[in-house]
Amino acid sequence: MIDLGQYLPILLFLGVALAISCVFVFLPMGVSRLTGTHNPTAEKLSEYECGFPAFEEPRSQFDVRFYLVAILFIIFDLEAAFLFPWAVSLDFTGWSGWTTMMIFIGELAIGLIYAWKVGALEWE
Amino acid sequence: MTEFFQSLGMNYEWAWFVATIAGILLIAFPLMLAVAYVILIDRKVWAAINLRKGPNVVGPFGLLQSFADGLKVFLQETIIPSAANKGIFIIAPIITFTVALAAWAVVPFADGVVLADINVGLLYILAISSLSVYGVVMAGWASNSKYPFFSAMRAAAQMISYEVSIGFILVCVVLWAGSWNLTEIVEAQRGHGFGIVNGFYFNLLLFPMWVVFFISSLAETQRVPFDLTEAESELVAGYQTEYSSMAFALYWLGEYANILLMCALNTLLFFGGWLPPVDWAPLYWVPGIIWFLLKTLFFFFMFSWVMATVPRYRYDQLMRLGWKIFLPMSLIFVFVISGYLMATGHFGNPA
Amino acid sequence: MIQAIAFYLFATMVIASGVLTIMSRNPVHSVLWLILAFFNAAGLMVLLGAEFIAMLLVVVYVGAVAVLFLFVVMMLDVDMAELRAGFIKNFPLGIAIALVLLAELVLGIGALGAGPLELGTASGANAPNLANSNIENIGALLYSKYIFVFEAAGLILLVAMIGAIVLTHRDLKTTRGHQNITKQVRRNPKEATQMKQPTVGEGVEL
Numbered sequence: 001m002i003d004l005g006q007y008l009p010i011l012l013f014l015g016v017a018l019a020i021s022c023v024f025v026f027l028p029m030g031v032s033r034l035t036g037t038h039n040p041t042a043e044k045l046s047e048y049e050c051g052f053p054a055f056e057e058p059r060s061q062f063d064v065r066f067y068l069v070a071i072l073f074i075i076f077d078l079e080a081a082f083l084f085p086w087a088v089s090l091d092f093t094g095w096s097g098w099t100t101m102m103i104f105i106g107e108l109a110i111g112l113i114y115a116w117k118v119g120a121l122e123w124e
Numbered sequence: 125m126t127e128f129f130q131s132l133g134m135n136y137e138w139a140w141f142v143a144t145i146a147g148i149l150l151i152a153f154p155l156m157l158a159v160a161y162v163i164l165i166d167r168k169v170w171a172a173i174n175l176r177k178g179p180n181v182v183g184p185f186g187l188l189q190s191f192a193d194g195l196k197v198f199l200q201e202t203i204i205p206s207a208a209n210k211g212i213f214i215i216a217p218i219i220t221f222t223v224a225l226a227a228w229a230v231v232p233f234a235d236g237v238v239l240a241d242i243n244v245g246l247l248y249i250l251a252i253s254s255l256s257v258y259g260v261v262m263a264g265w266a267s268n269s270k271y272p273f274f275s276a277m278r279a280a281a282q283m284i285s286y287e288v289s290i291g292f293i294l295v296c297v298v299l300w301a302g303s304w305n306l307t308e309i310v311e312a313q314r315g316h317g318f319g320i321v322n323g324f325y326f327n328l329l330l331f332p333m334w335v336v337f338f339i340s341s342l343a344e345t346q347r348v349p350f351d352l353t354e355a356e357s358e359l360v361a362g363y364q365t366e367y368s369s370m371a372f373a374l375y376w377l378g379e380y381a382n383i384l385l386m387c388a389l390n391t392l393l394f395f396g397g398w399l400p401p402v403d404w405a406p407l408y409w410v411p412g413i414i415w416f417l418l419k420t421l422f423f424f425f426m427f428s429w430v431m432a433t434v435p436r437y438r439y440d441q442l443m444r445l446g447w448k449i450f451l452p453m454s455l456i457f458v459f460v461i462s463g464y465l466m467a468t469g470h471f472g473n474p475a
Numbered sequence: 476m477i478q479a480i481a482f483y484l485f486a487t488m489v490i491a492s493g494v495l496t497i498m499s500r501n502p503v504h505s506v507l508w509l510i511l512a513f514f515n516a517a518g519l520m521v522l523l524g525a526e527f528i529a530m531l532l533v534v535v536y537v538g539a540v541a542v543l544f545l546f547v548v549m550m551l552d553v554d555m556a557e558l559r560a561g562f563i564k565n566f567p568l569g570i571a572i573a574l575v576l577l578a579e580l581v582l583g584i585g586a587l588g589a590g591p592l593e594l595g596t597a598s599g600a601n602a603p604n605l606a607n608s609n610i611e612n613i614g615a616l617l618y619s620k621y622i623f624v625f626e627a628a629g630l631i632l633l634v635a636m637i638g639a640i641v642l643t644h645r646d647l648k649t650t651r652g653h654q655n656i657t658k659q660v661r662r663n664p665k666e667a668t669q670m671k672q673p674t675v676g677e678g679v680e681l
Contacts, residue, residue, distance in 0.1 A: 004521070004522070006241055010242070017221070020221070025370060028200070028370040028371075029369075032200065037200060038201050064643050067543065067547065069443075070539075071635075071643070073285065073288060073543075074543060077291065077534065077535055080288070080292060081534060083292070084298075084527070085527065085610050086618055089612075090462065091302070091471035093615060096618075097614075101462075109452075114636075114637055115636070118644055121448055209501075242526065247610075250534055280542060284538075
């Protein structure tokens with residue numbers, strides 16, 4: 001049974017943390033207007049590329065490998081998610097529960113070996 | 125603490141509320157103070173290893189250095205680049221810092237000294253720290269500038285790569301402790317090694333997992349040798365390049381708060397949290413929170429030490445380490461540890 | 476009381492961010508709203524007493540799936556005009572799906588008579604060991620009663636993984652020879668170098 005009373009502090013903590021962070025971001029903006037350091041110019045506000053005007057669209061180049069990493073991460077994260085309840089219920093499920101999970105891990109290990117052999121884990 | 129506020133004449137609900145808010149502030153502000161000093165410690169340690177003096181001008185031994193830096197940054201102008209997506213650009217540091225603070229809600233500082241003692245405390249930390257990738261990606265994207273974007277992509281791929289093995293390592297620890305509750309995990313470590321040593325590290329099967337966890341926590345927090353996101357020779361200064369003033373400082377603070385969290389996790393999961401190193405009565409006279417803080421500081425020292433001595437990895441080596449060494453290794457250890465525990469009847473006599 | 480306030484807070488946030496997800500013009504904003512929706516849904520799960528599912532929602536959906544969405548969306552240059560054209564082309568299909576969803580909603584509202592949701596007090600009548608947290612109960616059920624479903628899930632994950640690799644993996648022509656780290660580490664000066672002392676004017680034989 002869960003105790004919701006333990007979760008309310010977390011919600012409050014999230015609220016307080018958010019408030020503190022907002023203060024940290026917005027207060028200096030206000031202060032800089034008061035102290036006169038707020039002085040935006042077009043040059044200052046342009047994006048940074050080693051002193052030159054930007055050569056190309058910044059968001060264009062992107063390696064497809066990043067997708068692959070993200071997809072592999074989803075799959076292994078899900079596998080870990082299946083392990084979470086398994087790890088604390090072994091005293092209940094016993095050897096059959098253990099064997100099931102080992103078969104499951106084995107299946108994903110095959111996937112990992114495949115990824116390895118194909119070279120999906122290589123970065124150049 | 126609720127009783128104290130009740131004794132001031134408040135009814136239970138208000139006393140609880142005030143006590144909780146006080147507890148939250150008692151975690152958040154000392155944490156920020158700790159971050160300020162930990163930055164100083166970091167610089168002092170690097171200086172000592174490099175045979176320099178380190179910050180020593182502002183205040184005695186440079187003790188006020190971090191505050192001077194903070195004040196300077198606070199009075200700076202907040203620059204929002206004209207090409208940036210303003211909303212996301214401002215929200216990104218807020219998310220980073222909120223997430224870095226919020227994870228501390230479930231950390232037990234001593235026996236019973238914990239804000240929210242939930243059943244799935246460790247999962248909560250895992251969940252919250254998986255959010256920190258957004259602060260980085262949003263900053264990189266919203267800056268609309270080439271280097272921050274590359275850096276953010278690298279950072280995201282790096283963080284998720286190492287999160288995979290961290291998940292499996294946590295499973296190994298939980299198998300042994302039998303709970304996802306951090307307090308129970310610490311209690312399970314009492315007298316773990318020969319009935320004397322408090323801590324899972326004193327265990328041939330879990331020690332390698334601790335080593336992997338320590339290295340993964342370096343990678344997860346983008347510390348040297350895995351600070352490729354801030355490789356200044358190729359990426360200017362990382363995803364915060366376009367940030368200035370306090371928004372920039374929030375990344376700095378958030379990063380160090382995350383490092384401290386990882387140090388605290390090392391302590392809680394493998395080195396017995398608030399328990400003294402050895403299960404010996406006189407050592408219990410020292411309050412648990414002192415042990416906890418000392419151990420956390422020790423891990424922070426190790427982080428600084430690594431930073432001062434180890435050269436940076438290359439990105440393909442980083443990915444190789446995460447996917448080809450740590451992932452298979454932690455998977456095998458899940459198999460070995462659970463098999464060992466089953467065979468030795470750790471789980472009683474299940475059906 | 477507080478549970479009710481929290482419920483309405485999370486519920487409004489879920490719906491509002493859900494609406495904003497489909498209304499945003501910028502796809503990156505859409506994904507960010509979607510993340511907020513997931514996060515608040517996790518809050519609702521906690522209120523229902525499903526703490527493990529709540530954490531899982533954040534770990535898997537926010538921590539993993541949404542990262543992929545964000546990667547995809549950040550890279551794609553979404554052309555709004557083209558999207559509009561697609562919108563008109565797929566309009567009948569959209570209407571059909573909307574009708575199905577509407578029917579589900581009506582059915583869902585019909586279930587109102589079954590009584591209100593009980594917040595934080597799951598009866599857990601099917602749980603094997605009531606005293607423990609629900610993460611243990613889920614484990615105890617999933618790995619005893621639902622073994623085959625679970626293994627099927629494992630196979631689906633395997634297929635998904637192989638499919639993803641087949642679709643996205645390109646053999647790079649320009650790889651610089653792969654580094655064999657073990658080989659590099661095992662090299663020692665004795666094997667790698669040779670001492671020669673040639674006499675003047677004779678050169679070295681390699």
